Amino acid sequence: MTSKQFSVLAILLMLSWGNLCWAQPDEDKESVSVTEEQSNEPVQSKIQGQLSEQELEDLLWMVEEERLAHDVYVKLGSKSNLRMYDNISRAEKVHIAALSSLLKNYGVDEHSLGKECGKFTHSEIQGLYNELVDRGEKSLEDAIVVGLLIEEMDIADLSKRIDRTEKKDVKQVYQFLQLGSRNHLRAFSRQASFRNVEYVPQHLSQNEFDDIVGGERERGRPGRGRRRF
Template identity: 45%
Template sequence: MDRNALLALIVGCVVTGWMLQPVVAGRGKDDGDGTASLTEQEEADLLFMREEEKLARDVYIAFHALWGTPVFENISRSEQRHTDSVLALLDRYGLIDPVDEHGVGEFENQELQELYDELVADGEVSELAALFVGALIEEVDIEDILIAMESTEKRDIHNVYANLLAGSENHLVAFVGNIEQRIDGDYEAQYIAQDAVDAILSGN
């Protein structure tokens, strides 16, 4: 699968994720600690983010099994914490978890299922290709998190997203470091603006 087709699939999945109507248990209920109702956009973002973070984890688990590169194992553990932190918000707001009993590489969202399959196939080509897939995932995550942060004024949700953003930026730095050890030249942004990537890599 060429990179342009891969990017088009990712964009399509992201847009589809935003448009999904979430399955909600106890819509608008107060959980007794002053939690306010979620907007439909907040619900959709949380449900999508839960599976998107799982997707990153699952892809990295697959790549570590395939290539044994330490960065994949390390970041997959971090992604587990990310998806768990989103789950805590789902529980707090009474949303049904889309992950539920799904195992590694299994998704409720069929668009994400197809995306997972495509990303893993792309990373099976070589270790370097897998590292580029990892960097691409983190760029997409950064964009998605920033957009989701703009759609909520709830402090607890915003704080979780801020932590996810910091993590994704660190992950991108780690992947780029591994990539640049294996290529002649500098890493070029695959999804977000090059200036944004350069700022992240420089720590600004």
């Protein structure tokens, strides 16, 4: 077993699904419902060989990145009266479940993934979670900025991972997550505009960001001619 393989195995052993913490814009209209999110989920095709070490590492990273989004929104939602946080945090559970199902198809035990709320295996994600919660708890405006940061980070990170795999089923799940993140980004952007919150994209170009937030909410399964960033 190589050191890289051992590191991946260690991550799997350390993670645990069971303890996941679960006059303004019309939030019900702009936020993505769990039912809608599930209807967008791709029908996963048959597995194509085995996951490479890079593909497995990428999937494990995205599980924690989606968990970060969920856990941050749960934390900030407990201090805000915006239903948007509750709606989007529940939608993030659908994203996590899609990744879990994909990993299970490749023989990775889904019950070995996850950890208690706000605790992460990747040190970079742990540090980012702490930083985002600290910032988001300062004010509602800061909480909205945190949402924008998370969603554009997801979109950019998923694009990198889409480019690193040739497996159709993996790409489909990543594209599904991207579609959801674009819708979430639009919801946070509308709140930012309503509250006069200024925001400069950190992970996407300004043109990419503007193109997404200026578009309509996306429905239907991804990967059918939509632009990928």
